[in-house]
Each structure stands twice: as C-alpha cells, then as structure tokens.
Amino acid sequence: MDRSNFDKIKYDRLIEPYLEMYRYLFFHQGYKPLQINEMLEIEKAKLVNNPNLFVIPQMALCITTVCNLRCKDCVNGLPHIKNSRHLDVDAVIKHQDKLLSAVDSCVQLGIGAAEALLHPDLSKVLEHYLDHKKIGIVLITTNAVKLPPESLIPLMQNDKFILRVSDYRNLMDTSRLVEFLERNKIRFHLDNISMWTSPGGVEKRCKSEEELKREYARCFTGKYCKTLLGSRLYPCSRAAFLADSEYIPASSTMGLNIDDYDSTDALRLALLEFYLNDYTIACDYCDMNIDKPRNVIAGVQFGDSSLINKSECTLIKRNDLDGLRSYNDQLIEAKEYHEQQSEAWQQVAVKQENIIKDLQEWAHQLEEAKQYLEQQLSDYRQ
Numbered sequence: 001m002d003r004s005n006f007d008k009i010k011y012d013r014l015i016e017p018y019l020e021m022y023r024y025l026f027f028h029q030g031y032k033p034l035q036i037n038e039m040l041e042i043e044k045a046k047l048v049n050n051p052n053l054f055v056i057p058q059m060a061l062c063i064t065t066v067c068n069l070r071c072k073d074c075v076n077g078l079p080h081i082k083n084s085r086h087l088d089v090d091a092v093i094k095h096q097d098k099l100l101s102a103v104d105s106c107v108q109l110g111i112g113a114a115e116a117l118l119h120p121d122l123s124k125v126l127e128h129y130l131d132h133k134k135i136g137i138v139l140i141t142t143n144a145v146k147l148p149p150e151s152l153i154p155l156m157q158n159d160k161f162i163l164r165v166s167d168y169r170n171l172m173d174t175s176r177l178v179e180f181l182e183r184n185k186i187r188f189h190l191d192n193i194s195m196w197t198s199p200g201g202v203e204k205r206c207k208s209e210e211e212l213k214r215e216y217a218r219c220f221t222g223k224y225c226k227t228l229l230g231s232r233l234y235p236c237s238r239a240a241f242l243a244d245s246e247y248i249p250a251s252s253t254m255g256l257n258i259d260d261y262d263s264t265d266a267l268r269l270a271l272l273e274f275y276l277n278d279y280t281i282a283c284d285y286c287d288m289n290i291d292k293p294r295n296v297i298a299g300v301q302f303g304d305s306s307l308i309n310k311s312e313c314t315l316i317k318r319n320d321l322d323g324l325r326s327y328n329d330q331l332i333e334a335k336e337y338h339e340q341q342s343e344a345w346q347q348v349a350v351k352q353e354n355i356i357k358d359l360q361e362w363a364h365q366l367e368e369a370k371q372y373l374e375q376q377l378s379d380y381r382q
Contacts, residue, residue: 007051009276015047017057017223021107025136028162028187033336034343054272055105060227060237061096062113063087063125065244068145069115070302073198075221075288076237078114079302080202082245087230089121093128095231095258100134102268108137113227113237116140117148126155139164143299144173147180156186168193168298198294199238200287202247212279215289222280231259233274239282253280 019040026036047053064086070079078084100106109129116122117140129138141164148156148163156163163181167174167190174190181188207215216222221236232255234240242248243255256274261267287293 009278013223014055014057014275015044018047018055018105018107019044021057021224022136025107028137029159032343033340053105054103054268055107056103056226056275057106058108058110058224058226059096059099059106060110060113060225060240061092061125061129062227062229062237062240063089063092063111063116063122064114064119065229065241066118067114067143068118069143069299071298072300072302073196073296073298075196075199076113076241077199077202077245077247078241080245080247081241084114086119086121089119089124091230092228093125096129096228098258098267099228099233099271100132102264102271103134106135108139109135110139110141110225112140112142113229113240115143115146117142117146123152123155126152126161130155130158130160136160137162141166142177143168144177147177148186153184153186157184159187161187163188165190166193166299167191193298195295196298197288198296200294202242202285205284205287207284209279212281212283215283215286216277216279218289219283222283226275228258232257233271235277235280235282238286239280242282242285248282248285251281253277254282 022043023036023040026039031039047055065078065081066084066086067074067078072079096109109132111122111125111129119125126138129135138158138160139162143166155161163186165174165177165181165188178188178190180186216235219236221238225236227234227237227240229240229244232240232243234243234255235253239248239254243250248254256270258267261270283289
C-alpha cells in the first residue's frame with residue numbers, strides 16, 4: 001500500500017471517527033458549538049501533524065454475554081448465544097489494559113455489549129476505567145429492565161460516566177430508571193428507538209469479497225465499535241458474540257488475539273493493521289449494510305410477549321414519536337444555529353465597540369491638534 005492511500009484509509013477509519021467521538025465528548029462536557037469546532041480543529045491538526053499517534057474512537061469491552069431480554073432482531077444475536085456467562089473481571093481488565101498500552105488514546109470505552117448491569121463485579125471494572133488517563137468517556141448501554149445497584153451510584157456520578165438508556169420498552173421500566181438517574185444526578189442519554197435494522201440470522205451468506213468490502217465501508221460499528229471479548233479483539237460486537245458461539249470461524253479479518261503479542265510495539269503494529277482492514281468475514285453473517293436492509297420494530301421478543309409491552313399507555317404513542325423526534329432535532333439545530341449567530345454578533349459587537357473607542361480617541365487627538373494649531377495661529381498673528 002502506497003503512503004497516500006495508507007494515510008487516506010487511516011483518516012477514514014481512525015482519525016475521522018476519532019474526531020466525531022471527540023465532538024460527542026465535548027458536547028457532553030457542556031461546550032458550545034463554536035467552541036467544539038475550534039477544539040476539533042486543534043485536535044485534527046495535532047493528529048495530522050503527528051502521523052505516529054495511534055488513536056482509536058471507541059471500544060466495546062465485553063464483561064458478560066448475559067441479557068435479560070430475548071429480542072428477535074438483536075444486533076448481537078444474543079438469543080442465539082450457546083454459552084451465556086459473566087466473564088472474570090480480572091482477566092477482562094488484564095486484556096483491556098494490555099490493549100490500551102499499545103494505543104495513545106481512546107475517546108470512549110463502552111462496557112457491556114450485553115447487559116452490563118447484570119454483572120456482579122461491574123463496580124471493579126467501572127472504578128478501574130473511570131480513573132484511566134487514556135479514556136475520555138466510560139459508557140454503559142442498558143435496556144432499562146434493571147435498576148443499577150445503590151453501590152454503583154458514586155461511580156456513576158463521575159463526570160466521565162454516561163448511561164445510555166435504550167427506550168424501546170414500556171413506560172414503567174424507562175420512567176423508573178429515568179427517575180432513579182435524575183434523583184441521583186447520574187448523567188444519561190435517552191435513546192427513543194422505535195425501529196431497528198435487522199441483522200438477519202446467524203447463517204453464512206456467501207457474499208463476494210467486493211460485497212464484503214462495500215458493506216464494511218458502510219458499517220458504523222466497523223469504525224466505531226471494535227469489541228474485546230476474552231483475549232480477542234473483534235471487528236464489532238456481533239462478530240464477537242457469533243464467533244464466541246462458533247457460528248463464525250476464526251480468521252485474520254475476524255479478530256486479533258492479544259495474547260499472541262509479547263511486546264507493546266508488535267501489538268501496536270498488529271492493532272493498526274487490524275483497524276485498517278478493508279473487510280471482515282463477519283459481514284458475511286450480517287444484513288445490516290446490504291443494499292436493501294430490512295427495518296423491523298425494535299425490541300420484539302421471542303416467546304413471552306409480557307417482557308415488552310408496547311401499549312398506548314406509554315409516554316407517547318409510537319406513531320407520534322418519530323415526528324416529535326424529528327421536530328426535536330430541528331429545534332436543536334435551530335438552537336445551535338442561533339447560538340452560533342449570537343456568538344458571531346457578539347464578536348461583531350466587540351469589534352464595533354473597539355472601533356468606536358478608536359474613533360473617539362482619534363477625535364480627541366484631532367481636537368487637541370486643532371486647539372494646538374489655533375493657539376499657534378493666534379500667537380503668530382500677535
């Protein structure tokens with residue numbers, strides 16, 4: 001691969017996603033849009049001018065393959081998992097730390113990939129990575145079925161922590177969790193999800209290499225969500241879970257075994273090559289980025305329909321939700337636009353104020369010069 005092509009692929013698959021995750025980080029830190037854009041330009045210049053920096057946008061750290069729902073169209077294929085279990089957190093931390101030793105920065109670490117709140121030793125993982133200097137945000141995604149235990153509250157109140165709540169279930173669970181989070185001043189993001197893109201079944205599709213490359217280039221999780229399960233780093237969470245259950249065979253494009261590398265330099269090089277892969281066979285077991293993907297209702301369950309009750313007694317009828325969400329997005333865009341315009345006008349006002357001050361000073365100097373010349377003229381006439 002020639003240098004220019006290498007740099008382009010690195011920018012597309014690492015730097016651009018990294019900057020987008022930084023935008024997310026700055027937003028949650030309370031910065032305004034103009035400030036965010038200025039800081040992103042500084043960060044971009046740093047990355048472009050230091051090509052040896054190895055930064056990654058986001059990682060998913062799997063601590064469990066257990067979930068308390070059985071969603072038919074689960075992107076990770078959790079209902080098909082053959083050996084659901086909680087992983088040993090000491091081993092999890094050991095492998096994640098080894099991986100982080102080979103990179104310079106990771107904007108966001110997502111803990112879980114299944115339902116992390118079910119793991120009895122979650123606090124140990126949270127405490128370790130909330131204090132990690134290479135990580136900007138620690139995020140957990142939950143389906144809102146289970147409230148966090150009281151013992152986690154102090155950790156979840158950390159400025160680096162965000163809980164993402166998937167709101168595709170019923171009023172009672174989501175409202176109960178939101179009330180808990182607000183009462184305990186825990187930062188959270190509520191995802192109002194009514195539709196999913198179906199990943200399809202766990203069988204092999206026999207796609208061509210060209211199709212695999214095209215779909216991998218489209219894939220959000222392929223860029224943003226490399227997943228560590230055990231000692232192996234996978235292209236995405238779905239790949240991790242299906243490979244763990246032996247639906248997908250091992251290959252160089254499917255995962256990187258952290259234990260195969262004794263030196264940090266060797267691991268760093270292998271990680272970079274893995275991140276810059278232009279396809280993975282995991283896409284041969286997924287339909288999310290095919291030309292005509294299928295949209296499905298989010299959160300529909302296998303078996304017991306009482307697990308997810310989408311009645312009209314929810315916060316809002318699902319048919320109205322998309323329209324309100326679109327309207328909310330427009331309001332946010334309008335708010336950001338007017339904030340930018342306000343800041344721009346404030347800058348203009350400051351400049352105009354400075355100009356007025358300069359003009360007043362010049363007028364004062366001219367008046368003094370006039371008085372001086374009049375005095376000289378009077379003296380001359382005398």
